[in-house]
Amino acid sequence: MGLTRLSIRNFRCISSADLEFDPTLNLIIGKNASGKTSLIEAVYLLGRGRSFRAGNLEAAIRTGSAEFQIHGLTTHPRSAIPLPVGLVQSHRQLLAKIAGMAPENLASLSENFPVQLIDSQAHQLIGGGPRSRRQFLDWGVFHVEPAFFPSWRKYQRALQQRNALLRAKRALKEMAGWDEELVVHGNALDRMRRAYLANLLPTALQWASQALGGAEINLDYHSGWPEELSLSTAIEKTIHRDYESGSTRCGPHRAEISIRINGNAARERISMGQEKVLAGSLLLAQTVIYRSLTGRVCTLLLDDFPSELDSIHQQRFLQRVLETGSQTLITAIESGQWIMDVAAKLFHVEQGKIT
Ligand SMILES: Nc1ncnc2c1ncn2[C@@H]1O[C@H](COP(=O)(O)OP(=O)(O)OP(=O)(O)O)[C@@H](O)[C@H]1O
């Protein structure tokens, strides 16, 4: 399970690579600017259809080339037969293929090849804005609840239409249809998020607490509108302010997960290293819940993650990674003996060449 094969052509500094991955721990070692993150990014693209790096995908086409190609072999989510997935980006367009056919949308890539990234920016999950925490939550809901994505799309569409009408100062009655959609799908999204959280929280809290030396951790989900009101009442009540700002204030697009450690807001109280360890343990817990709810493993991409952790925290974290049972690709500039001993496969990257 996971990604068994990967072939890359003309992606960033990698001109050509054909690799076979182990279903457990794969270690990727190379100097700065050798192409480690590019390799991780290529795998991430196969699973998400978009990059975690800023800028458009065209910029990832190797200098002087007409297109990049990334092809991988994973397994079909339900039948467990081998499933080829691929992406080709030219200067004109991005084409995805799943089993040789163009998928209806890029979300199909995620469905067929789930990947989770933990990189040097992972601490943003704790210290950054609410969007990163909503994305964290929605990754899980998307993968365990088939009704989530259709509802999410309808909700986004209603939200965009409503905001356009608000900005154009159109009459209230013109919005009624969109408001109805917003409420139906907004409530559905909220229900699905809460149901998923009920599954995630016991493991997530336990792992997070252990990662922070037994601290008491709390994660509280806020729907994105005042708790004492229904969504439809909340939307009605804020209409004047919505007109003023030209945007909709209430709804699951404004949800937040507040994280507290020993009763205090997490981001005010902990060090960067602790933020990383906490974020990492929440993301790992999510891969475990994914596995227990779907019976499948996801591919875990760890880029540069342990760089700011001391050796004890690194080792403890990697031990946890192994416990998740996820296929893992982990990059490092150099490697300690411990991880060399537990890695099933070792790749060296040098100036875009992977051996
Ligand atoms: N479109 C492109 N064409 C050719 N080279 C590119 C392109 N985009 C990025 N690069 C180069 O690819 C190289 C490798 O970048 P990458 O981020 O993968 O390195 P890395 O091994 O992760 O380095 P670090 O250890 O510093 O994180 C960089 O030198 C970068 O300039």
Ligand SMILES: [Mg+2]
């Ligand atoms: Mg890198």
